[in-house]
Amino acid sequence: MLIGAGVVWTIVLGVAVYATRVKTDAHEEHVGKRLIFWGGVVFPVVVLAALLVYGLRLMPELRQPGEGLRIDVAGEQFWWRVRYRPQNGPEVVTANEIRMPVGERVEFALTSPHVIHAFWIPTLGGKVDMIPGRENRLVLEAEKPGTYRGVCAEFCGASHALMAFDVVVMEKPAFDAWLAAQAAPLPTATGDLARGRDLFLQNGCGACHAVAGIEARGEVGPNLSRFGARKTLGAGALPNTAENVVRFIAETDKVKPRVTMPSYPALPRDDLTAIAAYLGSLK
Amino acid sequence: MIASTRANLITLVTAPTVWALHFLVSYTAAAGYCAKTMADARVMTGAAWPDITIARLVILVATVVAVAIIALCTRQAWGHWRSGDVDPPFDEPSFEGRQGFLGFATLLLCGLSVVGVIFVALPAVFIGDCR
Incomplete structure (x- = not known):
């Protein structure tokens, strides 16, 4: 597609240079008509048809289902509710961070309970809207391990710009171990952490x-079970440090309006x- | 009726109207069919996706009909354009000038509409299920 766009761009600029620098006087009428017919009718129709066919041939492949792991992501105001549904093993609920194995087609089921959001990890693929009352599917395959940034790409309210998430792409064995560890019980807090x-x-x-x-089962806000392991706080609003957590709790509305x-x-x-x-110790 | 011995505004808009109706039929056939079948079987990972042969057949028939009507329009517009033996830019205030202008404009719109109809139908050639 990029090569096609480059060729068209070069031809258009070439014609512009030709018309303004090389041959500045008028063409003969039949030459002009021929130019319009071939350059203005036949060329665009053929090029657009070729690009359309090329793009359409890629679509079924892009829309093949995932290879097993499914991740449900719901766009909340203004954070991400994430639920892993592995084929074998228990479901894992988390928030504001997505981990996925490298080299595997992972299927995302995207929903929203109230307003429209859009789920976008620019490095991995196109954005898909999260629409109340609908479940949209997106299949992504990461080719390299690493941490990528995901964002909400549809204006959803005052803190829309503070609605991001990290995508951690891991080697398959590391990912499987991580997912299994998420389902394991958390260690009991002792001493100051118990306070x-x-x-x-x-x-x-x-x-x-x-x-x-513990006796904390609310589902209105993000699940904090492994909060200490997340890199950011408040869906990408601040780096996850103890100082920032204090600030977030004391002046939530200043950090994340509305x-x-x-x-x-x-x-x-x-x-x-x-x-x-205590929250920082939850890993 | 679209068949007319003289070019007029109705003959002018016939081909784009056919294009619009073809788009409407294709869109509703695919969207309606998929919405119904997908609602029946809430699709799970790995399960087969509903096949859309029926919607593709509807689009095929709509495309053949649309191209046929546009072909008739093209033949008629060619006649209107050529009847007065006037060439562009058709700026004389005469009956032949107006017929030539309308006929030629209709001919160009027929060309655009047939390309539009084919582009609208192309996804049905390559995409065989509701994903």
Whole structure:
């Protein structure tokens, strides 16, 4: 496609140079008519037909189903709800980060509960809308391991620009081990971390956020079970550091405007730090 | 009726109208058929996707009919254009000038419409299921 576009661009510019620099006087009438017929009618029709056929021949291949792993992604305001559905093994729920094995066609099922978002990992493929009431499919195959950036590509509200996610592409064995580890129970918090966990529960965080193994089963906000392993906080809003977690909880609306989570400016600094330390330990 | 001894605005818009109707039929055939069959079988990974032979046949018939009508329009427009033996740019204020202009414009629109109809039908040649 790029080569085709390059050839057309060169021809158009060549004709423009020819008309303005080389032969500036008028053509004879029959030459002009012939130019219009061949250059303005036959050439575009043939080129467009060839490109259309070429593109259409690629489409069935692009739309082959995935090879086993399916990942459901829902666009929330303003974060990503991610559910892994491996063929063998339990489902894993997480948020704001997607991991996938290299060299395998992974099928994404894309939905949205309220407004239209678009799921886009520019390095891996085109964007696909997430439309309320519909489930759109996208199959992606990553060719190289690494971390790529994904974004919401359809304006969805005040924090649309702060709705990103990391895509970590891993070797197949590492990915399988990671996925199996996600289903394993989290270690029990002790000492200061236990204080952070208790504050997390006392302040009602569990009403919206789920953390595996404790009385936090809310589904309104992102699942925080492996929060400490994520690279970013608030769907790409900030790097995931303890200091930023404190800031996010205390002034949520300043970090991410119009987000559903309320700010907790009245929480003592000590408590915020303890909660941040606890969340950071969830790996 | 589109068949007319004189070129007029109705004969002028016939071919683009056929193109538009062909698009409408093709689009609704494919979208409607897939929406119905996909709703019946909520498709899971790896399962067979509904085959769209029926929708492709509808599009094939619509394409043959559309190209045939446009071919008739082309023949008629050729006659209107050639009847007055006037050449472009058709700027004389005479009956022949107007017939020549309308006939020639209709002829060009017929060419555009037949290309449009074929481009609209091409996906049905290459895509055989509802994915």
